[in-house]
Amino acid sequence: MKDDKDISVTRAVGRFFGHIWGATTSPVSSEESEDHSESQSEVVNHDVQEAQGAIDGKKVVLRRTTIDEVEIRED
Numbered sequence: 001m002k003d004d005k006d007i008s009v010t011r012a013v014g015r016f017f018g019h020i021w022g023a024t025t026s027p028v029s030s031e032e033s034e035d036h037s038e039s040q041s042e043v044v045n046h047d048v049q050e051a052q053g054a055i056d057g058k059k060v061v062l063r064r065t066t067i068d069e070v071e072i073r074e075d
Helices: 009-025 031-038
Strands: 039-055 058-073
């Protein structure tokens, strides 16, 4: 069997897209997400700041969104 550095470009591209496909179709599970199943969260503030300007004759919009959230865990 060949080393990984000896594979063809076609094979490398296939592996690349295979990894991307696998990452996007596999379910996400972690201990952290399971811990949050017994918690409640509430958004207490949602602030959006926006500034408009121009750079080199092109319209530029700078937007900053801040979300304050309270989480109560049942420990």
